[in-house]
Amino acid sequence: MKENAMKRGNRRMRSGIAALTMLVIGGVTLAGCSGDDDPKASDGQITLKVAVEMTQQGGNPPYDAVLDDFEAANPDIKIERIYPPQDSYAQTLLTQLQAGTAPDVIYMPSGGGSALSIGTVSKAGFIVDLSDRDWATKVLPESQRELFSLQGEGIYGIPLAYDGIATAYRADLFDKYGITVPTTKQELLDACKESLDKAGVPFAALPGTEPDSTAQFTLSVATQYVLNDDPDWNAKRIAGEVTFADTPGWVKSLEYMADMLKGGCFPSTVASDSYDTSPAQVANGETLSFLASTVGSIPSLLSHNDEGTFNLFVTPMEDADDTIFMMNAGSALTINKKTEHMDAALKLLEYFTTADEAERFAAVGHVIPLGAIGTGEGLGDDITGLTDFVKNPERTRIPIHKAWPTADSYAVLREKIQGLLTGQFTPHDILVAMDDAWGE
Numbered sequence: 001m002k003e004n005a006m007k008r009g010n011r012r013m014r015s016g017i018a019a020l021t022m023l024v025i026g027g028v029t030l031a032g033c034s035g036d037d038d039p040k041a042s043d044g045q046i047t048l049k050v051a052v053e054m055t056q057q058g059g060n061p062p063y064d065a066v067l068d069d070f071e072a073a074n075p076d077i078k079i080e081r082i083y084p085p086q087d088s089y090a091q092t093l094l095t096q097l098q099a100g101t102a103p104d105v106i107y108m109p110s111g112g113g114s115a116l117s118i119g120t121v122s123k124a125g126f127i128v129d130l131s132d133r134d135w136a137t138k139v140l141p142e143s144q145r146e147l148f149s150l151q152g153e154g155i156y157g158i159p160l161a162y163d164g165i166a167t168a169y170r171a172d173l174f175d176k177y178g179i180t181v182p183t184t185k186q187e188l189l190d191a192c193k194e195s196l197d198k199a200g201v202p203f204a205a206l207p208g209t210e211p212d213s214t215a216q217f218t219l220s221v222a223t224q225y226v227l228n229d230d231p232d233w234n235a236k237r238i239a240g241e242v243t244f245a246d247t248p249g250w251v252k253s254l255e256y257m258a259d260m261l262k263g264g265c266f267p268s269t270v271a272s273d274s275y276d277t278s279p280a281q282v283a284n285g286e287t288l289s290f291l292a293s294t295v296g297s298i299p300s301l302l303s304h305n306d307e308g309t310f311n312l313f314v315t316p317m318e319d320a321d322d323t324i325f326m327m328n329a330g331s332a333l334t335i336n337k338k339t340e341h342m343d344a345a346l347k348l349l350e351y352f353t354t355a356d357e358a359e360r361f362a363a364v365g366h367v368i369p370l371g372a373i374g375t376g377e378g379l380g381d382d383i384t385g386l387t388d389f390v391k392n393p394e395r396t397r398i399p400i401h402k403a404w405p406t407a408d409s410y411a412v413l414r415e416k417i418q419g420l421l422t423g424q425f426t427p428h429d430i431l432v433a434m435d436d437a438w439g440e
Contacts, residue, residue, distance in 0.1 A: 044076060045075075045076055045077070045078050046076060046077045046078065046341050046344050047077075047078045047079075047080050047341075048077055048078070048079055048080065048104050048105065048341050048344050048345060048348060049080045049082055049103035049104045049105070050063075050067065050079055050080070050081055050082065050103060050104065050105040050106075050348070051082040051083075051084065051093060051102070051103040051105070051106045051107060052081075052082075052083060052107040053083070053084065053085075053086045053089045053107060054083035054084065054085050054086065054089075055086075055299070055300060058083075059081065059083055060083060061299060061364050061365065062160075062161075062296075062360075062361045062362075062364040062365030062367070063081075063107070063361075064081070065360055065361065065364045066351070066352055066357045066360060066361050067079045067081065069351075069357060069360070070348060070351050070357075073351070074347070074351075077344050077347070077348075079348075080103075082103055086212075086275070087210075089116070090114070090115055090116035091115075091116075093106060093108070093116055094115060094116055097121065097124075097126045097336070100338055102126075102336050102338070103336060104335065104336055104339040104340075104341050104344075104345045105333055105334070105335055105336070105339075105345050105348060105349070106127070106333070106334050106335075106336060107331070107332065107333055107334075108121060108157070108332060108334055109330050109332065110144070110147035110148055110157065110159065110328060110329055110330055110332045110402070111146075111147040111328065111330075111398070111399070111401075111402030111403070112401075112402060112403070112404060112405065112406075112407070113399075113401035113402050113403070113404040113406075113407055113410050114401075114407045114410055115407045115411075117407075118147065118148055118156050118157050118332060118334065119147070119150070119402075120407065121156075121334070122149075122150045122154065122156040123150055125337065126336065126337055126338075127156050127157070127334040127335060127336065127337055128156070128334070128335040128336075128337050128342075128345075129154040129155065129156060130154075130155045130156065130157070130158065130335070130349070131153075131154050131155040133155075133346070133350070135349075135350045135353045136155050136158055136349070136353070137155065138353075139158055139159065139353040139358075139370065140155060140158070140159060140329075141159075141329070141370065141373065143393070143398075144159060144328065144329045144398070146398075146403075147328060147329065147398065147402055148329075148332065156334060157332040157333055157334040158332060158333055158349050158352060158353055159329030159331065159332055159370060160329075160331040160332065160333065160352060160358070160361050160370075161329070161331050161358070161361055161362045161365060161367040161368055161369060161370060162295070162327050162328065162329055162330075162367065162368035162369075162370065162372070162373065162390075163294050163295045163296055163327070163328070163329075163330045163331055163367050163368070164220075164294070164295050164325055164326050164327035164328065164330075164368075164386075164396075165216050165217065165219070165220035165292060165293070165294060165315075165326050165399075166220075166293055166294075166295060166312040166313060166314050166315070166325070166385070166386065167204065167289050167290065167291050167292075167293060167312065167313050167314075167315060168282065168289060168290040168293035168297055168298060168301060168310055168311075168312055169181070169282070169288060169289035169290070169310065169311060169312070169313060170282060170283075170285065170288050170289070170308055170309065170310060171309045171310060171311045172308060172309040173199065173285060173288050173308075174288065176199075177194070177195070177198040177199045177288075178198065179191055179194050179195065179198065179199075179288065181313045181385065182313065182316055183316050183320040183323070184316050184317070184318060184319065184320050185256070185259075185316055185317060185318050186318070187316065188260075188265075188315075188316055189259065189260070189263045189265070191203055192204070192260065192263045192264055192265035193263070193264070195265075195287075195288050196264060199285075199288060201285065201286055201287055201288065202264065202265060202266055202267045202287050202288075203265045203266075203287065203288055203289060204260070204265050204266055204287055204288070204289045204290065204291040205266070205267065205270075205273065205277075205278040205279070205281040205282050205286075205287040205289070205290045205291065206257075206266055206270050206273065206278060206290075206291045206292060207273050207274050207275050207277070207278040207292075208266075208270045208271040208272065208273050208274075208418055208421045209271070209272060209273065209274045209418065210274055210275055211414035211415065211417060211418065212414060213275070213278075213292045214257070214292065214417040214418060214420075214421070215410065215413045215414045215417050216292055216294075217257060217291055217292035217315070218253055218254060218256075218257065218413065218417060219326065219399055219400055219401055219410075219413075220292070220315055220326040220399070221252075221253040221256045221257075221315055222249065222250060222253035222400050223324065223326040223397050223398075223399055223400040224315075224317055224322065224323065224324045224326070224397075225248075225249035225250070225252045225253050225317070226247060226249035226250055226253065226400060227249075227324075227397060227400060228249070228317070228322055228324065229248070229249050230242075230247075230249075233247065233249075233400075234400065234403040234404070237404075237438070238403075238405060243431075243435045244409070244431040244432075244434045244435050244438075245428060245431040245432045245434075245435055250431055251427055251428070251431065254420060254427030254430060254431065255427055256315075257420060257421075258420055258427065260291075261420075261421060266291075266421075267281065267286070267287060270421055271418065271421040271422050278290060279297070279300050279301055279304055280304050282301060283301045283302075283304030283305035283308055284304065284305060285308075291315075293312070295312065295366070295367050295368060295383055295386070296331075296365045296366055296367045298310050298312075298366040298380075298382045298383065299364075299365070299366055309382075310382045311382055311383065311384060311385045312382075312383050312385040312386055313385045314385075314386070314389060323395075324389075324395055324396065324397050325386060325389035325390075325395060325396045325397070326396075326397060326398075326399050326400075327368070327389070327390075327396045327397070327398075328398045328399055328402065329370070331365075331367065333348075333349055333352060335349065358370060358371075359378070362378065362380075363380065366380050366382060366383060367383075368383065368386070368390060372390050373390060373393055373396075374390075374391065374393055375390075375391065376388075376390045376391035406438075408437040408438060409434040409435075409437045409438045411437065412430070412433045412434050412436075412437040413430065413434055416429070416430045416433055417430065
């Protein structure tokens with residue numbers, strides 16, 4: 001029943017992006033607000049609605065920290081915080097945008113490749129171009145510009161920090177059992193055996209029922225295998241010169257998780273595990289690591305066990321020198337073009353870009369500060385495993401799917417990847433389906 005629900009959700013997301021595309025093709029123009037005079041309540045206070053994903057701790061701590069500061073500094077503006085759950089966030093906001101009832105300020109991922117993302121939603125004309133704001137242009141690194149623009153034009157959101165996909169692990173338990181952080185794929189498979197032999201528990205938790213988690217792990221590997229072999233693969237796929245199914249790097253990317261399954265790396269319950277169970281497994285020592293973690297997942301693990309010691313490592317390739325960290329300025333805020341409080345919304349986004357608040361956001365969220373790239377400075381103690389990558393930007397890369405023109409192939413990957421864990425699908429089955437979706 002849950003799988004059917006996820007399939008229905010994926011179909012709704014694909015229909016959502018189709019609806020957004022129809023708005024663009026049909027030439028619908030959405031009226032913006034000049035923002036000269038924000039409507040105020042009778043007491044003179046403006047209420048600004050802000051939507052971000054709810055975390056497992058409730059609310060969203062890094063956003064809450066900055067929003068608290070903003071309200072204290074701006075008593076004439078009240079923030080109404082809206083926290084849809086992660087599994088329904090995208091569909092909820094897509095529906096609201098289409099209905100004209102969306103909040104004033106909206107978190108969404110940068111780039112494209114998913115139904116609710118800056119690339120997709122800016123194409124439909126739903127969010128404000130910020131390129132005429134100095135604070136927006138200054139805070140956006142040139143390397144990330146394409147993720148916030150529409151075909152190279154405009155700036156449709158602001159980055160707040162860098163995030164990425166890595167593996168969170170119990171550093172204290174690695175030390176206790178003498179397990180070394182793996183730097184190659186073979187070392188990772190060896191660590192799976194060591195975990196069972198020395199600690200008596202599987203090496204890695206993975207929420208198999210959560211399609212974004214399993215899909216993001218696969219993408220983090222494909223960003224290495226595929227683009228290491230051919231940096232121009234995305235352009236060739238768009239031109240129809242290559243396919244998913246015929247690209248060896250894509251085959252190896254899906255086989256990676258299958259190899260870990262065969263190697264006994266996961267709990268026997270992996271296909272039915274979820275965000276409710278997997279973080280607790282690693283936090284409580286029932287596994288030693290949590291595969292497909294975002295950098296910002298550490299607070300969730302600490303909420304289960306604040307005495308554990310955590311850190312991160314990047315999923316390794318066969319050769320350690322080939323390992324690349326899939327990283328991007330993924331935490332982004334945008335402004336709904338239909339807001340009645342344009343001045344207040346702009347003021348809030350500018351506040352997020354100030355140095356003090358940017359550092360506060362990164363510290364509370366346990367994510368990578370924008371200023372850390374090239375220096376490695378400012379990383380929290382529990383994400384220092386990423387230092388060598390952050391200090392050397394050539395060892396980081398934007399996620400492979402961010403350049404895809406539609407979300408359809410990613411939606412298929414989300415829908416079918418659990419079948420790899422249950423034996424329902426082979427890597428070839430999934431890749432063929434991704435090619436079919438690309439051509440639809």
